[in-house]
Amino acid sequence: MELWEELREEALAEVDVRTDLRVEGKAVITGAGDSYAAGLVLAGSLPGSVRVEDPLTVTTNNFDESLVVAVSVSGKTARVLDAVRFQKSRGKKVIVVTANESSELVRVADEVLLLPFKGKPSVPGALTYLETLVALYKLFGVEVEDMKRITRFELKEGTAFLGCGSGMGNAYFAHLKLAETFGWWSLSENLELFAHSPMFIKSLNEIVIFSCGSRLEEELERRLDNVTVVRGSVVDQARSIIMSLSDSVRSLGLQRPFFLTERDLLEKSSYIIYNYRLT
Numbered sequence: 001m002e003l004w005e006e007l008r009e010e011a012l013a014e015v016d017v018r019t020d021l022r023v024e025g026k027a028v029i030t031g032a033g034d035s036y037a038a039g040l041v042l043a044g045s046l047p048g049s050v051r052v053e054d055p056l057t058v059t060t061n062n063f064d065e066s067l068v069v070a071v072s073v074s075g076k077t078a079r080v081l082d083a084v085r086f087q088k089s090r091g092k093k094v095i096v097v098t099a100n101e102s103s104e105l106v107r108v109a110d111e112v113l114l115l116p117f118k119g120k121p122s123v124p125g126a127l128t129y130l131e132t133l134v135a136l137y138k139l140f141g142v143e144v145e146d147m148k149r150i151t152r153f154e155l156k157e158g159t160a161f162l163g164c165g166s167g168m169g170n171a172y173f174a175h176l177k178l179a180e181t182f183g184w185w186s187l188s189e190n191l192e193l194f195a196h197s198p199m200f201i202k203s204l205n206e207i208v209i210f211s212c213g214s215r216l217e218e219e220l221e222r223r224l225d226n227v228t229v230v231r232g233s234v235v236d237q238a239r240s241i242i243m244s245l246s247d248s249v250r251s252l253g254l255q256r257p258f259f260l261t262e263r264d265l266l267e268k269s270s271y272i273i274y275n276y277r278l279t
Contacts, residue, residue, distance in 0.1 A: 004250035010127035011242035017135045030058040031071035034125045038132040040169030058083035073128045075103025124180040126242045145233035151240045153228040155248040157184035158205040164191040167210030170237045183258035
């Protein structure tokens with residue numbers, strides 16, 4: 001199966017995450033990469049109850065919240081483990097969301113939400129992101145629609161991905177996928193902040209807005225060229241990113257994602273993510 005077909009398959013896959021765990025009250029979510037993006041999506045849906053912090057911040061700060069939700073699909077992210085140990089040493093409860101039930105992260109958790117999919121090493125994280133999104137929403141008892149209403153948009157180097165509320169996480173996810181898949185630069189920015197400075201970047205080619213229902217989206221669409229507004233639920237928006245990624249991979253004839261072609265960078269990235277420990 002070619003790369004574009006694998007991405008398309010994951011974009012359209014059924015998401016079947018089951019859990020009896022439920023969180024009530026306030027919590028801090030921590031994770032990196034796609035996991036951080038998924039946390040941003042949920043935090044945008046539950047402002048005031050959920051906030052997202054990167055693992056470095058969680059490793060060095062004590063929080064008022066008594067619960068930390070640590071997300072790592074691989075279960076091997078070194079500084080997520082550091083963050084979990086730091087917070088547990090301060091009496092916090094930790095729930096881990098992962099696809100790796102044999103990881104050290106699982107062994108130190110108070111409770112675990114296990115994702116059913118472990119991912120394909122040849123595909124930039126796609127279905128795992130969808131599953132993480134659904135898992136977090138279920139964990140916090142929030143219903144999320146998944147109608148597979150897909151909006152296709154053209155991906156180019158120099159795309160600005162904008163969002164507000166829950167859309168900010170999907171904007172960040174799209175930004176990550178362009179780097180991993182094509183090695184392209186892009187911008188992930190808050191919808192309100194875009195006009196205050198980032199709009200002046202000369203080499204922006206496309207603007208993709210992940211809708212949060214703001215009238216500002218319509219104003220940008222009316223006044224600027226090359227704007228696409230992606231509507232629908234947060235899961236629909238995420239599916240739209242993956243499907244658009246598949247379309248671009250197919251049109252370019254790409255056989256392998258960029259991150260697998262850059263062995264030296266991949267080795268450095270893997271060391272920093274999985275091996276470099278702070279504690």
